[in-house]
Amino acid sequence: MRLIDNNHAHLRRATGALVCLMCLILIPTVSLASGFGISAEANTASFATDLAFYAGAFSTAVTASINPSATMAVLAILGAIENAAIYQPDSAVLCSIADFLNGVPILREVGKLPIANPYAAVFLSLIAAALIVIHSFAESKFVSEETIDKLDKLIGYICTVSISLLPFVTNDALEADPPAGVKGAALVHHTGFFSNAASGAPGAGTYILAGITVIAITVFYYCIYSCVDNWEVIVAAFPMKGTSLIWQIIKAVLHMILLVLQIFAPFISFIISIHLAVAGLFLFRILKRNSQYYKDVYVFTILRKIFKRNDEIPKIEKHVPRRLKKLYPDMELCMSVYTFHGVARLPKRSRVWLIKEGDKLDIVYKRLIRKPYIISWSDLKTQHEDKQFYLESCARFLKVRTEDLKFEVVMSTRYKPESEMLSELLGLKDFEPVKQEIKENKKLKRRMKRNKTAAEPV
Numbered sequence: 001m002r003l004i005d006n007n008h009a010h011l012r013r014a015t016g017a018l019v020c021l022m023c024l025i026l027i028p029t030v031s032l033a034s035g036f037g038i039s040a041e042a043n044t045a046s047f048a049t050d051l052a053f054y055a056g057a058f059s060t061a062v063t064a065s066i067n068p069s070a071t072m073a074v075l076a077i078l079g080a081i082e083n084a085a086i087y088q089p090d091s092a093v094l095c096s097i098a099d100f101l102n103g104v105p106i107l108r109e110v111g112k113l114p115i116a117n118p119y120a121a122v123f124l125s126l127i128a129a130a131l132i133v134i135h136s137f138a139e140s141k142f143v144s145e146e147t148i149d150k151l152d153k154l155i156g157y158i159c160t161v162s163i164s165l166l167p168f169v170t171n172d173a174l175e176a177d178p179p180a181g182v183k184g185a186a187l188v189h190h191t192g193f194f195s196n197a198a199s200g201a202p203g204a205g206t207y208i209l210a211g212i213t214v215i216a217i218t219v220f221y222y223c224i225y226s227c228v229d230n231w232e233v234i235v236a237a238f239p240m241k242g243t244s245l246i247w248q249i250i251k252a253v254l255h256m257i258l259l260v261l262q263i264f265a266p267f268i269s270f271i272i273s274i275h276l277a278v279a280g281l282f283l284f285r286i287l288k289r290n291s292q293y294y295k296d297v298y299v300f301t302i303l304r305k306i307f308k309r310n311d312e313i314p315k316i317e318k319h320v321p322r323r324l325k326k327l328y329p330d331m332e333l334c335m336s337v338y339t340f341h342g343v344a345r346l347p348k349r350s351r352v353w354l355i356k357e358g359d360k361l362d363i364v365y366k367r368l369i370r371k372p373y374i375i376s377w378s379d380l381k382t383q384h385e386d387k388q389f390y391l392e393s394c395a396r397f398l399k400v401r402t403e404d405l406k407f408e409v410v411m412s413t414r415y416k417p418e419s420e421m422l423s424e425l426l427g428l429k430d431f432e433p434v435k436q437e438i439k440e441n442k443k444l445k446r447r448m449k450r451n452k453t454a455a456e457p458v
Contacts, residue, residue, distance in 0.1 A: 054164065054213040055270045056106025056262065061160040061217040062273035063258045065224035067251060068156025069131045072115065073124040074259055078107055079116020087118055104266055109163065132252065136245040138236035145233060145299065157221055164213045224280035230291030237294040293338050293349035297397050301412045313414055321366050328357045335411060342384060342407030344373060356425065377426060390431035391423050400426065403434060
């Protein structure tokens with residue numbers, strides 16, 4: 001245990017050192033991108049502008065990963081304001097706001113998106129508001145998890161990647177300070193590594209920046225969105241009303257802060273986005289593991305009772321990993337089980353598979369890169385000194401356990417109709433008589449304690 005704690009301590013220290021180092025490296029870079037220290041040379045101006053644009057694209061992707069629908073709505077609103085000369089040419093206020101937004105390279109390009117019009121802004125705003133209401137109720141979140149949330153995630157990713165590719169769909173290079181009243185694209189071309197003077201096309205440097213940005217967006221968008229989505233599932237499964245609504249309020253405040261910083265303080269927004277991205281990488285596996293447990297044990301069970309109440313429980317689950325299908329091509333049984341105690345050193349709520357193939361009955365844990373961890377059921381019982389294993393039926397789940405809880409795994413209550421088969425297959429006894437005996441012993445001890453207290457002289 002001391003070795004594990006030391007490893008965790010070293011990991012935390014290394015993570016802190018990595019974040020500090022990234023900040024030290026990024027400060028001069030993003031300062032240059034924000035306009036500090038830019039020389040009059042065209043190459044330097046082009047580099048700074050391109051870097052500022054892609055830093056903004058990365059920040060936008062991080063913001064969108066927290067709330068894709070709301071981010072799309074805000075981008076549509078800002079794009080509509082950027083195109084005020086088209087939709088509201090007589091509005092001096094909107095034109096002045098558009099001139100201010102032109103000072104931020106990433107926002108300057110938002111007006112080129114297909115959603116940059118008042119109609120899309122109204123439509124996307126209504127969708128964002130509807131999703132916030134849906135996610136404010138735990139039951140609605142459970143249903144939307146497998147439907148509209150996946151579409152919302154995909155649309156947000158497509159839009160953020162599209163922003164990164166905007167410089168390749170226009171012949172006008174970006175300019176750091178466009179003239180008042182002129183929208184977005186500049187009227188001059190930079191020369192050198194980041195642009196081509198003859199054609200105005202992006203140079204090799206822009207392609208490199210775009211490639212790095214798209215890769216970063218792909219990785220970090222997936223990680224951060226998954227972390228937020230998994231956390232919402234955990235909050236929705238939390239046995240207390242109102243937690244989903246409180247989380248939606250917190251998420252809306254965080255989202256608003258990131259958007260305001262991106263408009264008024266792009267440098268700070270980028271630094272915060274980097275920290276959120278690093279946090280997403282480290283929290284990804286933890287939240288995914290716990291979310292998978294709550295989804296399988298609670299969410300999918302509830303959905304099955306609503307939509308597939310009369311369907312037979314499949315002996316082989318639908319989402320069995322391919323690697324396990326190759327290892328057990330003739331499997332007869334494959335059920336998901338979640339660990340609490342007594343299965344190697346796996347963390348709590350790790351998903352393992354109970355697989356039967358012929359005479360083999362194994363517990364299998366799928367690992368990302370290494371070979372799956374496999375232990376036979378007989379070896380597992382031997383490790384626990386051949387203690388009697390029991391099947392306990394609770395309102396929340398089915399539990400396979402020893403009396404002293406040195407071994408404890410759980411599975412969804414959808415397997416209750418298969419309790420007899422599982423008991424025979426795994427050599428389990430019903431825990432109910434043992435539970436009643438434990439209760440009676442506790443009552444007897446309390447009664448004896450009361451009698452002893454009453455018999456003592458005052």
